[in-house]
Amino acid sequence: MPFAQFPGNEKVKEILRLALRRKKLPRSLILVDSSGGGADRLAQILAQAVNCLQQQDDACGLCANCQAIEAGRFPDVLVVEPEKEIIRVEKIREVKRLAYLKPMIGRYRVFIIRQSEKMNEQAANTFLKVLEEPPASTLFILLTANPHLLLPTIRSRCQELHLAPLPREMLEKYLTQAGKDKNEARLLAYLVKGDIEEILKFDLQELRPKRENLWELVKSCLQEGPFSVRIKEYTSLGKHHRLLWLEALEIMASFWRDILLMKLRAPEELMINYDFREEIKRISSVVSIEIAEKSLKWLDQAAEDIKKNLNIQVIINSYLSRYQGQDNA
Numbered sequence: 001m002p003f004a005q006f007p008g009n010e011k012v013k014e015i016l017r018l019a020l021r022r023k024k025l026p027r028s029l030i031l032v033d034s035s036g037g038g039a040d041r042l043a044q045i046l047a048q049a050v051n052c053l054q055q056q057d058d059a060c061g062l063c064a065n066c067q068a069i070e071a072g073r074f075p076d077v078l079v080v081e082p083e084k085e086i087i088r089v090e091k092i093r094e095v096k097r098l099a100y101l102k103p104m105i106g107r108y109r110v111f112i113i114r115q116s117e118k119m120n121e122q123a124a125n126t127f128l129k130v131l132e133e134p135p136a137s138t139l140f141i142l143l144t145a146n147p148h149l150l151l152p153t154i155r156s157r158c159q160e161l162h163l164a165p166l167p168r169e170m171l172e173k174y175l176t177q178a179g180k181d182k183n184e185a186r187l188l189a190y191l192v193k194g195d196i197e198e199i200l201k202f203d204l205q206e207l208r209p210k211r212e213n214l215w216e217l218v219k220s221c222l223q224e225g226p227f228s229v230r231i232k233e234y235t236s237l238g239k240h241h242r243l244l245w246l247e248a249l250e251i252m253a254s255f256w257r258d259i260l261l262m263k264l265r266a267p268e269e270l271m272i273n274y275d276f277r278e279e280i281k282r283i284s285s286v287v288s289i290e291i292a293e294k295s296l297k298w299l300d301q302a303a304e305d306i307k308k309n310l311n312i313q314v315i316i317n318s319y320l321s322r323y324q325g326q327d328n329a
């Protein structure tokens with residue numbers, strides 16, 4: 001895949017292309033990606049670019065080498081990843097042995113090390129030795145979300161590039177180009193976190209029961225009655241799962257956002273939860289713009305409080321209690 005088809009991170013791509021053009025690409029790179037910027041895909045593009053038969057500073061995506069790398073059957077590109085959460089020394093010894101051999105058919109041997117921070121001490125020390133005596137035609141690409149867990153001596157010998165998360169609109173566009181239905185792409189881009197490839201494979205049906213529950217919770221906020229009853233229905237999340245609650249609040253915010261959009265007479269195709277559109281339209285006809293706007297603000301506040309490690313039960317109770325005494329319509 002050419003760099004141009006990789007969505008986002010324009011600066012990082014420009015740095016890499018410039019380095020390729022000037023033949024100054026560092027022999028060892030760390031791609032830091034903590035929020036699904038697509039480091040895996042970018043590493044593959046780099047492996048193609050240094051071995052492409054057509055281009056010097058890009059991957060054509062069409063030549064035999066580019067295609068074999070894309071298909072994962074190019075003998076000079078090796079992907080290393082942890083087994084049971086550890087990259088052991090045996091694997092890195094194999095990397096070391098191969099790294100000093102001439103490439104078999106390409107210009108470069110490329111080693112892509114996924115979750116490279118999971119090298120154990122022995123593996124990391126062996127790898128460090130390779131970096132200290134870098135082989136001639138080899139490129140190491142270390143992927144990690146936590147570069148501070150790598151040995152400082154490894155970090156100092158690599159150029160580090162940080163990937164930014166993709167803006168939602170860009171992700172949505174990418175998913176549509178990859179063949180997703182427009183509505184589905186919007187929902188995925190908004191609700192699913194992770195690497196682009198993971199998002200592409202995600203089955204939205206998995207999220208459906210949770211979304212239904214949360215939609216019920218949104219609706220019940222608008223009704224009279226003690227909020228402890230409402231929250232009881234949602235205790236399956238557990239009081240302590242901060243990440244799950246953050247996701248839940250985000251899903252609730254997406255419903256409120258859609259309600260607000262309908263109140264503002266925005267076109268329906270902007271709706272995130274397109275599969276709930278009839279219900280959302282019905283609810284939007286009975287709540288005020290004010291309460292929709294406030295709900296979004298309150299949910300934001302609750303998410304901030306959860307990030308600050310405050311007590312979840314207190315936060316959620318306080319969120320729900322805000323609706324008490326509010327005139328919804």
Ligand SMILES: [Zn+2]
Pocket residue numbers: 051052053054055059060061062063064065066067
């Ligand atoms: Zn090519």
